[in-house]
Amino acid sequence: MTRQEPQHEKCIIAAVFDPQKSDPEIQGILEEMKLLTESAGGNVIETFSQKKHPPDSRYLIGSGKIEEIKNFAREAEAQSIVFYNPLSNTQQRNLEQYFEIKVIDRTRLILDVFATRARSLEGKLQVELAQLLYLLPRLTGKGISLSRLGGGIGTRGPGETKLEADRRTIKKRISIIRKKLDKIIESRDMRRKHRKSNPVPVVSLVGYTSAGKSTLFRALTGEEVPISSMLFSTLDPVMRRVEIQEIREDYAFLISDTVGFIREMPEELFQSFKATLEEVINSDLILHVIDISNPDYLNRKEDVENVLEEMNITPERILHIYNKADLLPDYEAIMARQDDPEFADESRVYISAIENRGITQLKKAIYKKYFKDFRPYTLAIPPKEVNLDSIKKWAIVVKQYYLDGRLNIDILSSKENMLKFKEKHGGYVK
Ligand SMILES: Nc1nc2c(ncn2[C@@H]2O[C@H](COP(=O)(O)OP(=O)(O)OP(=O)(O)O)[C@@H](O)[C@H]2O)c(=O)[nH]1
Ligand SMILES: [Mg+2]
Structure with a gap:
């Protein structure tokens, strides 16, 4: 990274909601926005939200509210305003002129989190591609000037210097990146074919970001993968072998951990992470990890299921894993019931990845599910x-x-x- 980054940039979150949206849902969205901003290294000093339909076409937010935000931002010396709503090019410019500080939207924020996480060549290329896809339709005649944004959140990424280029250069870069990614996929396909001759099933972990996929990966493999309460800690896929001698001596499977999902996932990211997601499509079994301690878990579960459905993954290939059971008040009772074959409900497995509980039950469920004819x-x-x-x-x-x-x-x-x-x-x- 070439730019000087302000440590813990002071951010304000702003959002406009349809009056139909329920308060608990709004609460959940705002909490997630806060976590996303913090995951990009920001320090959220205040959150402003408004119910308004339709949103203001020029500024998104109504005139009284916008003034309130501006006064607060000036007083608190905020450095950026992060909008939950997608901003059109014009809205973004209008808002920036009005506030006289940086304005970014949620898509840009998520891209920024991804940019700070990318480690592997593939990850970096994927993030750069997503950023370019985001920028292309937003380019004005002169090209976008990120220097106007002054660095920090919303401006980081592997292709940072190139982002100031014009439309033609960006299109060229997009096609170069796509070719490079295709090559990577090709060599992965070769490896996969090689693996097929060795009939070890591949099981992939999928789920909402922060559901505990990597913690479960660590519980199953002992591998010290990055785990954190921040969102999108995992970007680069990893795969390891898991022996399940306690169930069947000579039996093993490969487990893969990959990038998590989030509600209203930016389309640019889907497009660029296609190769990574294809690994999921090609696996034999999918473990959908759900954070059952989250009050919003049902909506999150549905969001992930919708994505899996779009990827043509049929429910028979999915096993539901309810993680973080240790945070439930009836934890011990749930685990005891699960251990009792008479009461166990085989369609769902409760675990605590962090406490290593329910892991044997999970292995059994995997084994059983994979052998559908059992x-x-x-x-x-x-x-x-x-x-x-x-x-x-x-x-x-x-x-x-x-x-x-x-x-x-x-x-x-x-x-x-x-x-x-x-x-x-x-x-x-x-
Ligand atoms: N209490 C509790 N916390 C857990 C459990 N599993 C994971 N966590 C915590 O949840 C947070 C997210 O865990 P990760 O394993 O990084 O989640 P992930 O699904 O891999 O998330 P991303 O890679 O960021 O999408 C961390 O703070 C973990 O310590 C669990 O069983 N119980
Ligand atoms: Mg992870």
Whole structure:
């Protein structure tokens, strides 16, 4: 980064909402805006919101409110105003002229967070592409001048110096980046083909930003990946092998952690992160990690599900993981119920990634879900003939109990394996 960045830039958040929007929803949006601004290194000193329909075409915000913001900003020596609403080019210019400080919108803010996170070549190219796609329709005749914005939030990125160029240069740069990204995808496809010959399923973690995907990745792999309460800590995808010897000795899967989602994700980011998202499309199973402690979790879950649906991922390939269960008042009761096969609800898994709880249940659920043809069976065998370890190699042992002098074992297995066992050992299978 070439520019001098102000430490903890003083920011004001401004937003205009449809009067129909409920107060809790507005509260959630504003809290997320605060977190996003902080994730870009900003210090939020005040938040102003207004219900107004339609929004003002010139300034978005109504005349009384805008004056209030200006007075506050001057008094508090704010350095920037961050709008929740997408701003048109003209609105942005009008507002900047009025406030006489930097004005950025949410898309630009998110792009800025991404720009500060990008580490790998691919990540940097993707972020630069998103920034250029955002800027292109906003270019005026003279080209956009970021120096006008004075550096700091909203101006950072791998392509920072190039962003001051004209439309033609930007278009050229976009096509160069696209070609480079295509090459990266090509080599990844080669690696994937190679992997297909080795039948280890790939499981991807997806979910709203900050749901705890990386914390779960660490719990499963022991890998020290970046984890933080700030948004979008993960940008570069990582993949590691997970052994699940406690369920089946010789069995393993690959787990991948990737960039998170957010409501109203900027289209520019979707376009640029296509390659990363394709990894998700191509995986065998998707773990949708949900932060169940968040009051807004149902809406967030739906947002992510809509994205997955757009990517043509069918619900059968998705497993719902309810994370941060440790923050729920009935945590212990939930975990105890889940451990009891009689009460466990197999369509959802509760975990606490941070406390390493529910991880075995999760592995079991993954194993079971991946082998879609697994069904429950009961083996009834004379006790001395039982070799539990060998059964565990091809089946998930759910429960064991004695009935009529025989050991009954409830298992989950494919019909094929169950029949093989029956052929070899006889015994009684329900
Ligand atoms: N209480 C509690 N906090 C958790 C749990 N899992 C994750 N967290 C916290 O939630 C925050 C986000 O965790 P991450 O693992 O970085 O979340 P992520 O989904 O990878 O988020 P991004 O990569 O930023 O999109 C961190 O502050 C974690 O410590 C959990 O099980 N319980
Ligand atoms: Mg992460």
